[in-house]
Every structure is written in C-alpha cells, then in structure tokens.
Amino acid sequence: MKLLDGKLAAEAVKEELRLQVADRAVNGKKIPHLAAILVGNNGASATYVAAKVKACEQTGFISTLIRLEENVSQHRLLESIHSLNQDPAVDGILVQLPLPKHISEQEVIDAIDPQKDVDGFHPVNVGKMVQGADCFVPATPLGIMLLLAHYKIDTAGLNAVVIGRSNIVGRPMSILLSANSLPGNCTVTLCHSRTKDLAAHCKQADLIVAALGQPLFLKKEMVKDGATVIDVGITRVEDTTKKNGFRLLGDVDYENVAPKCSWITPVPGGVGPMTIAALMKNTFLACSRK
Numbered sequence: 408m409k410l411l412d413g414k415l416a417a418e419a420v421k422e423e424l425r426l427q428v429a430d431r432a433v434n435g436k437k438i439p440h441l442a443a444i445l446v447g448n449n450g451a452s453a454t455y456v457a458a459k460v461k462a463c464e465q466t467g468f469i470s471t472l473i474r475l476e477e478n479v480s481q482h483r484l485l486e487s488i489h490s491l492n493q494d495p496a497v498d499g500i501l502v503q504l505p506l507p508k509h510i511s512e513q514e515v516i517d518a519i520d521p522q523k524d525v526d527g528f529h530p531v532n533v534g535k536m537v538q539g540a541d542c543f544v545p546a547t548p549l550g551i552m553l554l555l556a557h558y559k560i561d562t563a564g565l566n567a568v569v570i571g572r573s574n575i576v577g578r579p580m581s582i583l584l585s586a587n588s589l590p591g592n593c594t595v596t597l598c599h600s601r602t603k604d605l606a607a608h609c610k611q612a613d614l615i616v617a618a619l620g621q622p623l624f625l626k627k628e629m630v631k632d633g634a635t636v637i638d639v640g641i642t643r644v645e646d647t648t649k650k651n652g653f654r655l656l657g658d659v660d661y662e663n664v665a666p667k668c669s670w671i672t673p674v675p676g677g678v679g680p681m682t683i684a685a686l687m688k689n690t691f692l693a694c695s696r697k
C-alpha cells in the first residue's frame with residue numbers, strides 16, 4: 408500500500424504558485440487576491456476559511472475575509488457579493504458553505520461573477536466543465552485530479568466508482584474522471600443513497616472515491632485487492648481525549664481497507680489540503696486571465 412499524501416502534494420502545488428506569484432511581483436503584475444465570505448459561527452466552516460486565508464499568506468496571495476452575522480439577510484449577503492464582483496482588485500470570491508437555512512445557496516452561487524467563481528459552483532462554470540471547456544473546476548474534485556496527477560496514477564481505462572452525487576464533490580468528480588483527459592478516461596459509476604447493492608459496484612472498482620459523509624462507511628469487504636481509494640469524507644466525532652474535543656473521521660475504514668489498496672488517501676492529510684491547493688490554483692488562474 409502506498410500513501411497518496413495530500414499534504415505533500417499540496418505543498419508542491421502551493422510552492423509552484425508561490426514562485427509564480429513572486430515572478431508576477433517582480434514584473435509588476437497583479438498579485439492574486441481572494442475574498443472569502445464567512446456567514447455565522449459554524450466551527451468547521453471557520454476552520455476551513457482560516458486554512459484558506461493561511462494558504463493565501465503562504466503563497467503570497469492577498470486575502471480579504473468578510474465575516475457576516477448568522478442572521479444576516481440574503482439581501483445584505485448579495486450586496487457584499489455584488490460589491491466584490493465590481494471590485495477590480497478582487498480576483499476570486501468564495502462564500503463558505505453551508506449557509507444558514509434562511510439563505511438560498513443557489514441564489515448566492517448564481518450571484519457570483521463566473522469570472523471570479525473560484526469555487527466553480529456557478530452554472531456557467533458547471534456547464535463549461537461538462538463540455539470540457541476552459542473553466543473553474545470545483546476545488547475538491549480538482550484537488551483530487553491534481554493528487555492523482557502528482558502521483559502519476561494512470562487512470563485510463565479504470566473502472567471508477569464515485570459514492571455521493573453532490574454538486575460540490577461527487578457529481579463533478581464523476582464528470583472529471585470520465586473526461587477524455589489525464590487523469591481521466593475512466594469508466595465511471597456514480598452511486599448514491601438509492602443505489603442497489605453498492606458493495607457489488609465497489610467490489611469491481613479499480614478506483615473508489617468515497618464522498619458521502621458517513622464515517623467508516625467503506626469496509627474492506629467492499630474493496631478489491633489493489634484498488635486505489637480516495638477518501639473525501641470529513642466528519643467531526645466527539646473525542647474527549649483530544650484538546651479540541653473531537654477527531655476527524657473519513658468515509659473509509661482506513662485501518663482495514665488500507666492493506667488491500669495499491670494507493671489510498673489518509674484523513675486528515677489527504678483530500679483536505681488538496682482542496683485548498685486547488686482553490687489557490689483557481690484564484691491564480693482568475694488573476695492571470697485578466
């Protein structure tokens with residue numbers, strides 16, 4: 408079994424970006440600027456946004472963090488987005504999800520200028536991704552593609568199973584893996600909560616991407632020998648032995664599955680850091696396209 412080390416691969420992506428940003432600075436070109444909007448006090452969301460801001464510092468990007476109250480009106484949030492859309496200094500905009508229940512996530516996503524939509528959730532970018540056109544690809548699936556590329560995993564012709572069909576992870580993942588690209592060219596099965604005999608689908612897969620948010624869901628009986636397993640899941644479970652009171656669990660029963668795999672991602676330290684690296688890459692792209 409070999410580890411797909413997301414921390415290591417993410418550092419490589421960020422270092423490359425850092426050098427490119429330094430080069431832009433020397434040549435008097437614009438420095439990438441990411442604006443993040445965080446609504447409310449969700450602990451996990453605050454942690455993710457803080458990690459993104461830190462990654463901006465590491466790579467030499469400029470970042471702006473806008474914090475809004477949990478009870479902020481949708482109108483007020485949309486106003487913030489409109490002003491960032493119009494600000495020529497800002498290259499990339501992200502609104503940390505999930506949002507409070509009284510706000511329509513889709514309307515918020517639709518309000519972001521597609522040219523600044525570095526999370527790749529806007530319908531214009533989703534449509535372009537489906538067509539294989541130049542666009543912003545959602546950060547988590549893009550991060551997984553970068554990870555596969557970093558470790559030179561040859562995915563052509565593989566049977567891939569993606570578990571989970573969300574708009575931010577599973578569905579775009581299935582599209583990217585099935586694309587005529589490198590990595591890509593897989594034969595993809597997209598599974599979800601209504602899939603019959605999910606274990607049988609997994610058992611014939613050369614590559615499994617588990618993105619369902621059910622801790623330790625993927626068991627060793629569901630994985631064939633030599634498979635590559637990507638664990639996207641992150642669930643906080645209470646753990647009083649930890650200083651922060653919780654630990655993170657993936658969707659894969661890592662301890663028992665890992666010995667059967669040719670490659671596997673750990674949690675934490677797998678897909679999480681790659682998601683952030685991919686967001687940085689998208690922000691750099693948004694800046695350099697101008």
Ligand code: NDP
Pocket residue numbers: 547570571572573574575576577598599600601602605618619620621639640641642678679680682
């Ligand atoms: P969603 O809840 O939006 O989607 C979950 C998907 O999994 C749905 O399609 C659902 O099916 C499917 N599903 C749920 N239970 C089962 C089951 N028992 N069998 C088969 N399919 C099932 O989650 P997200 O896609 O947003 O996130 C998934 C996980 O990835 C979470 O743990 C999240 O925290 C993590 N995540 C990690 C990131 C990272 O950077 N590492 C980034 C983003 C997410 P149905 O559609 O039928 O309801």
